[in-house]
Amino acid sequence: MNLRIHGIDLARGLAILGMMLAHFADPLSRVGTLIDGFPSTLFAVVAGFSLALIHSRAPESPAPLLIRGVILFLLGSAISAVPSIAQVLTSVALIYLLLFWVPRLRTRHVTVVFVVLVVASALASSFGFSMTVYPPAAWLVYGTLGVLLFRLQERAPQRIPAVLLGAAVVAGLSLWWRVNSVGYQFLGDSVSPVDHGSTMYEPMGFTPADSLSAALTPLPHSGSLGDLLSTGSMAVLVILGCLLLTRMRAVVSATWPLRAVGRAALTVYLLHVLTAGFYLQHETQAEFPVPDATDSAQEEPSLEGYQEVVAGADTWEELYEAEAEFYGYADAGAGDAAKYSKPAGPNTRWWAFGISALTALVLAPLWLHFFRRSPMEWLVSRLIRSGAAADRSAHTP
Template identity: 30%
Template sequence: MTLTNGGRRRAAAPHRTTGRIAAIDIARGLAIIGMFLAHTVPNPGDAELLVDGRSSILFATLAGVSLGLITGGATPAGPDRRGALRMSVLIRGLLLAMLGLLLWTLEHGIAIILDYYGVMFLCLIPLLFASRTVLAAVGIALLAVAPWLAGVANQLVPPGRAVFGLDWFLTGYYPALVWLPLLIGGLIAARSDLTKRKTQVVMTLAGITGMVAGYGAARVIPGVGAEAHSSTLAEILGSGGFAFTVIGLLLLATAPQNAALGRGIRGILWPIGAAGAMPLTLYTAQILGITAAFALTQNDDLDAVIDDLGWTLPVILIAGALLFASLWRATLGAGPLERVMRLASAPPRSNQ
């Protein structure tokens, strides 16, 4: 409580977290690097790697955080601005879907996430300004129902066949209805003030709990799996828990309250944060780079391209991304595609 000039007490306003938070950029940078590795690292035994599935789930979870931040953070925008912000998210979602569909037309062997990502944005529009209680209720309901629906839908659809629309929502690599609880969880975190130590600790503990529940169930319950892109409840809990643990730990480690330690960690990880500040640019550049590798090696199979190039491809992609992002971020700020997205979807400014 604080005292006004008139002497009456009023509640202090929640801290507004709408600017860039270093830990969020770093987490997003790790997700981008993880996807680079998942797409291109040599894996002769075809074993599931740490980055498989978890990188894209971290990426999706951060989408919910980002939507929460751009719509007001811990202090959601007022009713007079909500329509414009919903329209902005609608435009972003449509542009992401269009770019994703365009990238699908190239020869690269990658399951593109951007069109699914755009559909998730569109699905989240009605919930953008809902209370945390409503968000939690919807997220829990989806956790209970969507993985089961995805399992039924995958049984009905013949293997290798994609059904337009159904693929986006239930049967694809990144099914929107199954993954929406991740975005909702990120949105709840943003509404809880990411700068608060309590929020950071709760995110970390909730993440660890999710990992134990999801991966533990897959380990001890017969017939339960948590493999990457399996769209099971165990995968969403386990890999979603991993995502929240990473975000929570990074928020704790880089918090300004940590003084010199926080500054040191932020400084060391700055190139990764720079990459995380321009995910759309780097993700698209990665797809173009892999497409170029297809043409260079004259192969039409991603595994064959990786066999030909070995570690050369992921090293070039990651080193190039970190160098480009660091130089661009230091001199020009927002990434090129991020600038286009911002200009195309910018809500009109109020005259007041």
């Protein structure tokens, strides 16, 4: 196995553990805010790197890439029913299904595609088309970025230290920009809006009418230019750092458990989603009890009444105040508020993350000590080989 694979396995393993932490972290905690969007982006850029790597091994047909994309899409669709976790597999599948042709291009043309996708993602964000957990246009940007990193590793490895230094500078500046733009200040181990009388978007100047701000602001998972810059530069920093570190034999040996998680990424990720999703749903139900029957027996608000509330609000603050009054939250007593509100303070489940991470770091290398591939990776490999063979037979005269 060459050094390039060691580095990518290490980066993929870091992405898996990072997504575990993101799932168990309180979104308003210091950790939850700082890592939001970074692990999934790293996973997406690594997928783009793998896209180019797989193509380099079988450039004659796109079948392996397309089959892998279909499998990931089906797996992602199947686990979408798991509560509390937004799965990434269908988004990764888009990289294989929609960018399978990109590795065939010259590097300058790949760069053009990358720039076009960046502009498209920023425009989609400015018009509100990308306000999903994993904006499709943004993930195509990350996939193309991974292809460019593969070209850098293959054709100009001597430039990696310089690119790594540039990525470190951009990542540091963009992280500072993101923290300050989002308008949060750290209070102990929790994060609160600087202006408690406004929404979290108002400190950034984010309003539906302000398309330019929406296209630039580094809001996580928005696909904006700022989001792409902060998360993409951090992914480049981590991947190139892993590629350089794994040039040393001692690092390769010391990082074997984490690299094993990267080699078994699909198996580990699926097991994590299936276990953590239902656990988090149980915890959420415990924190937010189901209202009593007497509460649910009250007359439900009407759609017409809510439309009148929206029409009568001129600002976001007025809208939220009117919503609170419309749904009866504003008149709830202190006891009712305590019953249905989240406990004060951050609620990062460190012990759950520790158990999940430790289990992966122990079981993945143990399995790979006896077997060449983890279960899901073996199954995907078999399906790809069968599909590729069928494709070759169909095109053989």
